[in-house]
Amino acid sequence: MKRSFLLLCTALTLASAISCTEANGDEAADATEKTDKKKKKKGNDESLENSLIAEAVPGLRSVGSLGGVPESSGLAPGEQAGTYYSFGDNGNSPILYRINETGKVLDEISIGAKNDDWESLTRDNKGYYYIGDCGNNQSDRRNLRFFRVKPASPQQVDKISFSYPDQTEFPPKKKQRHFDCEASVWHDGQLWLFTKDQQEQSSYVYTVPDQPGTHTAKRISTINIPSQVTDAALSPNGQRLILLGRGELFILDGSSWNDILKASPRRVNLAGTGQTEGVAFKDEKTLLISTEQGGLYEYALQ
Template sequence: MRFIPLLPAALAVLLTTSCSQAQSEKSGKTKTENGTPKGGDRRKDKNAAAEVPGLRKVGSLKGVVPESSGLAPAPTAGNYFSFGDDGNRPILYEISGTGQGVRTLDVPADNIDWESLSRDGQGNYYIGDCGNNESSRRDLRILKFRPDAPAKVGTIAFSYPDQDEFPPKKKQRNFDCEASLWHNGQVWLFTKDRGRSSTSTVYSVPDQPGEYTAKKVASLAIPGEVTDAALRPDGRRLVLLGRGELFILDGSSWADILKATPRQVALTGAGQTEGAVFKDSNTLLISTEQGGLFEYTLP
């Protein structure tokens, strides 16, 4: 590890192409929870706070984190870890809540297509190296890493139980995962389906290194492309981030959450939103691939 100062988851089934591409805008009549039409004009992120109630820009990651693709709490309270997706170095960047660089940690593993990051209650981090735009990868994995033991990385290798072609036909390429989180001894995976436009499939794998066939758990009614997931510390609210939008699922238990009807909220103008983490029970910190860093007060 080097420290470099920086400058500037048998439940009921219910009623997500590339990280570097902008989501296609749709001109349908569906409106989001705050009344803003889905899709429509994209405004520069500097104006987003004025357009979306509860959203405000708090900093910038430009020059600090290249193409931020996820967020998780750092060991130091008030700080966070982020990272760059495929094509970037295998580094976790520790930042402040306003995007200032604190330090970097080299992770001794390749960044094939890192897309998500979460932490358990014992200080282990789970890096989702499971970006799979064409549904062709046979080397999907979660990297288990501890900042205080940087020489060791555990590998949770997995495959999907319902995939038998690599790649499948275009309309069946539903095995890209850019969102994951740790909960109750499992790493939960939320797909960004390319062949379907209104679902995200939920799978789970154990949080211990090994080789697994993921368990298919549920299919969520998410009319968007899921780019990150965050679970409130009390375990009663799940937020799935999309591109310029988010989806809120509430419940008194994890099982109830995965049965909940998602509430959709537009973040029009924020940019290509890729990372989300709870700062507190009512506030999200959100990062974009373009380097924006926002706070959003949940309704």
């Protein structure tokens, strides 16, 4: 009798275990199916988004997100291929964020300098990066500067202070507030500054030496840009300049730097991207563009 009872209990236990295993297997299968559906939906959503963007702006597509970079306001290529640097603007910590081509943060580098209003980022051919702490919406700052730094030694920072030769009032009248700069490129031993015109009519071009010290900027020319310039990038071969606006960009081509500065800008509408604030060349034909809202886009130049 005891043997029969034991056999019955064993059978019931096995049956229960099998039932639970099957139930768990069904639950796991359901979870996997839900995950697959979510991935498929996300993929479909991204494909739809890119289709809509490409339809509005041929050559433009979303490639990722800068969720780890607060209010991205500058962009420059990193030392390794496929990496870039960005940072947050006014009010954010003095940190360079090293990211990949989809916006994933690979490293956070604390810079030994203050972030009053970082707005632009460019690099030279010796591995130095120049952080433009020259955001100046009200044209009332007297402490405009660039910080020259190498990411490998972020606490060793050289300061390049400058002032504008044609500014005498701080601030000037609203229609004369042309001393806000959010765009710069390094070229031939100079930092080239492209100002942001509140009236959206032009961008003044200045130069500042790339050496530490206190300098008076030199005004070079004026480019007719019907927008507020928020960043700039020079192509690897030095024959194309990009001036970024808010939701648009301008292309200036030339066989020499002087020709580029005299070229008539070609406008590209970046409808739907948001407040575009950072631009860098991935290669001669492709741009990477960031927005203050955290969007990251790729644009194939025509």
